Amino acid sequence: MNYQIDSSELSADLAAIAAYSSSPPPGVTRIVYSEADQHARAYLRERCREAGLELREDGLGNLFARWIGSEPELPAVASGSHIDAIPNSGRYDGTVGVVGALEAIRALRRAGVQPRRSIELLLFTSEEPTRFGVGCLGSRALSGALTAEQIQSLTDGEGYSLDEARNGAGFSAPLAQVQLPAGHYAAFVELHIEQGPSLETEGLPIGVVRAIAAPAAIRLVLRGQGGHAGAVLMPGRRDALLAGAEIALAVEHAALASGSPDTVATTGYFRIEPGAVNAIPSRAVLEIDIRDVAPEPRDLTLEAVHKAIDEICGRRFIEYELTLLNSDPPATCDPGVIEAIVAACHSTGLAYQMMVSRAYHDSLFMARICPTAMIFVPCKHGVSHRPDEYASPEDIVRGTAVLAETLARLAG
Amino acid sequence: MNYQIDSSELSADLAAIAAYSSSPPPGVTRIVYSEADQHARAYLRERCREAGLELREDGLGNLFARWIGSEPELPAVASGSHIDAIPNSGRYDGTVGVVGALEAIRALRRAGVQPRRSIELLLFTSEEPTRFGVGCLGSRALSGALTAEQIQSLTDGEGYSLDEARNGAGFSAPLAQVQLPAGHYAAFVELHIEQGPSLETEGLPIGVVRAIAAPAAIRLVLRGQGGHAGAVLMPGRRDALLAGAEIALAVEHAALASGSPDTVATTGYFRIEPGAVNAIPSRAVLEIDIRDVAPEPRDLTLEAVHKAIDEICGRRFIEYELTLLNSDPPATCDPGVIEAIVAACHSTGLAYQMMVSRAYHDSLFMARICPTAMIFVPCKHGVSHRPDEYASPEDIVRGTAVLAETLARLAG
DSSP states (O other): OOOOOOHHHHHHHHHHHHHSOSSOTTOEEEOTTSHHHHHHHHHHHHHHHHTTOEEEEOTTOOEEEEEOOSSTTSOEEEEEEEOOEEEEEOSOTTHHHHHHHHHHHHHHHHTTOOOSSOEEEEEESOOSOTTTSOSSHHHHHHTTSSOHHHHHTOBOTTSOBHHHHHHHTTOOSOGGGOOOOTTSEEEEEEEEEOSSSHHHHHTOSEEEEEEEOEEEEEEEEEEOBOEETTTSOSTTOBOHHHHHHHHHHHHHHHHHTSSOTTOEEEEEEEEEESOOTTEEOOEEEEEEEEEESSHHHHHHHHHHHHHHHHHHHHHTTOEEEEEEEEEOOOEEOOHHHHHHHHHHHHHHTOOEEEEEESSOOTHHHHTTTSOEEEEEEOOGGGOOSSTTOOOOHHHHHHHHHHHHHHHHHHHO | OOOOOOHHHHHHHHHHHHHSOSSOTTOEEEOTTSHHHHHHHHHHHHHHHHTTOEEEEOTTOOEEEEEOOSSTTSOEEEEEEEOOEEEEEOSOTTHHHHHHHHHHHHHHHHTTOOOSSOEEEEEESOOSOTTTSOSSHHHHHHTTSSOHHHHHTOBOTTSOBHHHHHHHTTOOSOGGGOOOOTTSEEEEEEEEEOSSSHHHHHTOSEEEEEEEOEEEEEEEEEEOBOEETTTSOSTTOBOHHHHHHHHHHHHHHHHHTSSOTTOEEEEEEEEEESOOTTEEOOEEEEEEEEEESSHHHHHHHHHHHHHHHHHHHHHHTOEEEEEEEEEOOOEEOOHHHHHHHHHHHHHHTOOEEEEEESSOOTHHHHTTTSOEEEEEEOOGGGOOSSTTOOOOHHHHHHHHHHHHHHHHHHHO
16 A cells, blocks of 8 residues: 655755854764754653653663564564764665654554564664764664774764763663674664666666675874974975875776776875975874675775785885774675565555665664665755755655555564 | 173073964964963063163054164164064074073163164064965065055965954054155164074084065965765866866976075965865865975966966866965165174184075065175974974074164264
C-alpha cells in the first residue's frame, strides 16, 4: 500500500533544523556539541515525543527514539542518520534521513499500522569528522569499531578532549555502554541524498545502495623552519607550505594515476603557521581523504601518497608526522534489506536503480552489527557539502514513502 | 665620548614588553590595537614620562616622546621603531629600536648633554602587515604615502575596519592630521636587529644601512567549486587549494629564476575554505611577498608570478581576484646621517660594515620626509619572526651606544 507522507511536515522539520546553524543562511554549520547542534537536538527530541516515541540517549549523545511494537522482545528495525554539518554546507546531508525516518514513523502510525517489531529512529552523533578528525563517531562506537579508550583519547583542533566536550553538552553516561551487541537490531535502513549526480542524470527518483565506498584519511604535520620573508634568501629555506603544496598536488596526481576512475583523493584541510605575509611558514597541517568503492586502488593511492610525502619532505628538509586517521573496509549491503527496499519501490510504483555510495555513511558501521542497506534520493547537480546543496520536496517525499513501506515490511 | 648605556634597564624594558603578548613565552604575539599592544604602549608611556619626555599621540596611535632642546624651534632629531609583533615571533624585532632610543636619551641626559635640537622618540603603529595587510602603517601615513581615505578603507581579516579598531583602542584624533610635513624632522635614525646572518658571519657589532630593499605584496583570492570529497570524481574538479598550491610553487620558482640572488618571494598567508577533510576546497586566500634590493628583478618576479597565476587559474577553471597591497620603491639612506653613524662608530671604537637591509622598516617611509639611516646589530643565526629570535645584551648595548653618540652629533 502507499502510506501518506506529509510534505509540509518534512519541509518544516528541514527548515527548522537548518536554522540551528552557526553560520548565516543559506550556509549551514552545525559542529558536534556546539550550541547549534544542541538546539537542533532539543528540537528533534520534542518532535519525537510528539510522535509518541520513547527516548534514550547514550554517553556520546546518540539518540534512540522507539515506537514500541506488539512483540517488544523482538529485535527492532532501525532507521536514521546524522544532523551535524561541516562548515558552510547545506541542509540535506544527513538531516533528510533523520526527518525522513521520523515522518515515515508518523505516516505508519497515521495509517493505523501496528508493527510486530519495534521501529526505532536513530540520530548518530558526529558523522562528520570536522571536529574530532574521525568520521561516523557515533555509529563507529555503537558498532564497536571504536573502543571507549580510543574515544577518550580524541581531542579537537583547540585541544578540548571529546570527553570534556560531551560532558559539556550534557552527555555523561559511561562510554563503555555505547557499544550495542550484534543482533540488537533486526535491520537498519538509512535514507540519504545521493551527493552525486547519477540519479539526476538518469532521471530516477530512487537509488538502492548495494555497497558503500571505502574511505581512508590521514593527518600530516609538516615542520620546517620559519624566518623573516625578506631577510632569509631562497636557497636553503625549509618552507613547510611549499612542501604541503607539493604534497597536495601529489595527492591529486596519485588519484588520477590509480588506474580506477572511481578513486578520489582530496586535501580538504590545510593550515599553515605562523600565517603572516612576511613570515616563512614553519609548520603546516594537512588532512587528506582517499576513497574508492574497491579497497585495492584506494590502498595503492594511499601508498603512492605516502611515498610522495617521504620524497618531498626529504628533498625539502621537512620533518613530518603522519597519522592514519582511519582506513575502514567498504561495506556490502544486506540482500534481505535490499529486497525489502526493492519491493517497496514496486509497491509505491517508483523507478529505481541499484548503485554504490561513494560517500561514506553511518550505514558503513551499522552494517557490522545488523543487516543494512540505504535508500538514495537525487540531489541537484550532485552538489553536497555546499550551501547550494538541494533536494526537491517531491523527491524527499518519494524517498520517505519508500522508507515507510520498507520499515513496515521489515517490522512485520 | 662614550655615553654610559645601562644594560640592565635595556634588558628590563625588553623583558617587560615581551611579557605583553597574546601567546605564551618564548613566542611573542602583539597585534596592533590588541590588549597586548595596549598594555605595552601603557608601559612605554610611563617609561617615557619617567625619562622626562613630553608625549603626543596621533589618530593612528603613533607616539612622539620629546626631549626639548635648547633651541626648540629647530626641527628635531628623531629615533624609534615599532613594538607590534607577528604571531609567535620574538622580542627583538622593532622593540630594540624603541627601548634603544629611550635608553640613548636617558644616557645623554645622565651625561649632562644639553642638545640644541629637540630629540624625539617615535613609536610607529603597526609596522607589521599582519592585521590590516599593509606594512608600516604608521610611518606610511606619517610620510603621506597613505591618505586618510586609504586608511579608512582598510579592514582586518575579521571585517573590522581600521577606524573601528583605532577608536576601540582610544585613538580618535582626525586621520588628516597624521601626515607630517617634509622638514618637520632634521634627521631620523632607526636602531634594529639585522634579521639576517651577515654581521654574525663577519663578526662585526654594527651595520650601517645604506639602502632598504623594495617590498611588493599581493593578496590573491581564488574561487573554485566545493563539493563532497567522496562523491565528486576527479575530472572536472575546480579545487581552489590545488590552484593555490601550484601558485605557491610558482612563486618560489619565479624568485629562483629572477636572475638576482637577492630576490626573495614568499607565500606567507594561505587559508582555504571550508577547510574540512571531506570537502573539496572552494576558496583560497593567499598573500605573497616579493622583495629585492633593486626594483627591476623584483618587478620581473612579480610579473612572472602574475603570469603563472593567470595560466594556472585558467587551466583549473578558477576565478581569481588579485590586489596589489603595496609595491614601494626602495629607499637610499642619507649620506649626512650615515656619516654621523660612522663617526659614532669611530668614537665608540666599534667596527662596522656598510650594508643593505633586506627587510623593510619604518625608515623606508621616514626617508621620504627627512634624512634617514639605520643602525643594525647582529642577531643569532640571522633568525627573526620566530620565538628563538635573539640578540645579545652586549650587542644591544653597543648599538645603543652608537645611537646615543649619533643623536648627540645630529642634535648638536
